[in-house]
Amino acid sequence: MTKMPLFPSVLALALIGYFGASYAAPAQNDANCTACHSNIGTLHTGSKHANLPCATCHDGTADHLKNPKTHPTVSMSPQQCSSCHPNQFETMYKVNDHRIARDSKKNLNNISPNPFFDEALGAHGFVKEHNLPRSHAYAAVDQFIADRSFGGRFQPKEGWLFSGDNGGFFGVWEKIDDTIPGNAQKPHKPGTAAAANPVCWTCKSTDVMMDWAYLGDPNTKAKWSRASNPVDLVHNINHAVNCNMCHDPHSAQPRIVRDALIQAMTRTDYPTLYSESANKTPIDVKDMGLRGF
Ligand code: HEC
Ligand code: HEC
Ligand code: HEC
Ligand code: HEC
Helix, strand or coil: CCHHHHHHHHHHHHHHHHHHCCCCCCCCCHHHHHHHCHHHHHHHCCCCCCCCCHHHCCCCHHHHHHCCCCCCCCCCCCHHHHCCCHHHHHHHCECCCCCCCCCCCCECCECCCCHHHHHHHCCCHHHHCCCCCCCHHHHHHHHHHCHHHHCCCEEECCHHHHHHCCECCCCHHHHEEECCCCCCCCCCCCCCCCCCCHHHHHHCCCCCHHHECHHHCCCCCCCECCCCCHHHHHCCCCCCCCHHHCECCCCCCECCCCHHHHHHHHCCCCCCCCCCCCCCCCCCCCCCCCCCC
16 A cells, blocks of 8 residues: 555655756757867767757856857756756765765774875874765765864854754855955964865865966966965855766766876876776866866
8 A cells, every 4th residue: 555655756766856847858058059169069969968059058148149258057066957857866965874984084083094094184284184085965065164174164054953964955155154354364263274275176166167267376367276265265155966966967977176186197298007907997087168278
């Protein structure tokens, strides 16, 4: 008796996922879009997302067609993908209680299982406070509130209760507040340090990816760089481990976007574990090149 209602509801979820959302054949003006954005056109055409009109994910296209300087919206939110991929969206931010995350670094109560991490991270303040690893949902917020990252300035809005939420999708700034005026990156409480730097976001989020030149090189056209104030920068990070960190939204193909990882996999000036490996996966680096950095 209880089986019947359960089965159709699971089925309905799958159907909404793949067929219920309204996407028609690409709108006429999409050909205009790819005439200028040919690199996007190459990724999009023939892909599993080929039938998704550009306007599925970008608003304000009519004004942009009149004047390219008026930008359409670009959203980095995983919620943009959730309407069509509800299962991946839900499981992505779930805490997996059955499988403990691999503990690779030193944490509060133990030594690093691999001493190389301590060596590689040198004297960074935060090697002293790596608490036990948690799931993707907390990747950004946990780094911001660690006492050794931002000097204790970011505090949970409702105490530590949210730690027990068991994950789920949330925006970082729904959970924490900045308790210190200004943007000085320094210890604000006894026993804290300010070891986080502007590059830290690259492992946590893609939110500021389009405003960042390769490797964070300072560039007048890019809003953020390695030299930015880390406090100002993290105020612009709201999502942890976005879908587009691993999936190209135009081709729906897997990708990497972390620039340090791209550099490690492509450098030829120095032998790396990757370049020396006989089994390496072929990679193809694409420069989207839109903003000239
Ligand atoms: C006439 C050429 C042209 C056409 C047609 C065109 N674009 Fe653009 N698009 C540009 C240029 C140039 C930029 C960079 C604007 C700038 O200089 O800041 C841009 C920027 C963008 C951006 C990036 C916004 C950002 O925040 O960086 C998106 C997204 C985009 N276009 C989507 C579209 C879509 C969708 C269409 C079709 C409806 C389209 N474009 C049609 C030339 C074009
Ligand atoms: C499934 C959602 C989705 C669809 C459909 C989509 N985009 Fe995008 N687009 C994104 C996201 C997300 C980004 C942010 C950059 C990234 O993740 O690579 C983006 C970024 C862009 C950019 C800026 C690229 C850069 O790196 O500077 C352009 C231009 C663009 N899209 C054009 C288009 C055009 C043209 C189409 C239709 C052919 C299209 N998009 C369809 C989600 C989408
Ligand atoms: C309007 C609906 C829609 C949206 C929004 C959407 N997708 Fe998809 N996506 C699809 C469809 C349809 C397929 C093809 C499913 C199939 O062929 O089984 C697909 C396939 C995929 C695949 C699988 C590719 C493969 O090789 O099997 C990935 C990964 C993916 N999408 C990621 C994303 C990401 C990331 C976003 C958000 C940036 C997103 N999608 C937004 C409809 C959507
Ligand atoms: C840390 C990297 C990573 C992130 C972040 C990520 N994915 Fe994936 N995703 C993968 C990998 C790897 C696969 C291939 C899994 C396989 O083949 O077993 C995959 C597979 C998929 C597929 C293909 C169908 C399937 O389940 O095999 C879809 C659709 C998808 N992801 C959507 C999403 C959406 C939506 C998000 C954000 C809520 C997301 N992914 C976030 C790595 C990621």
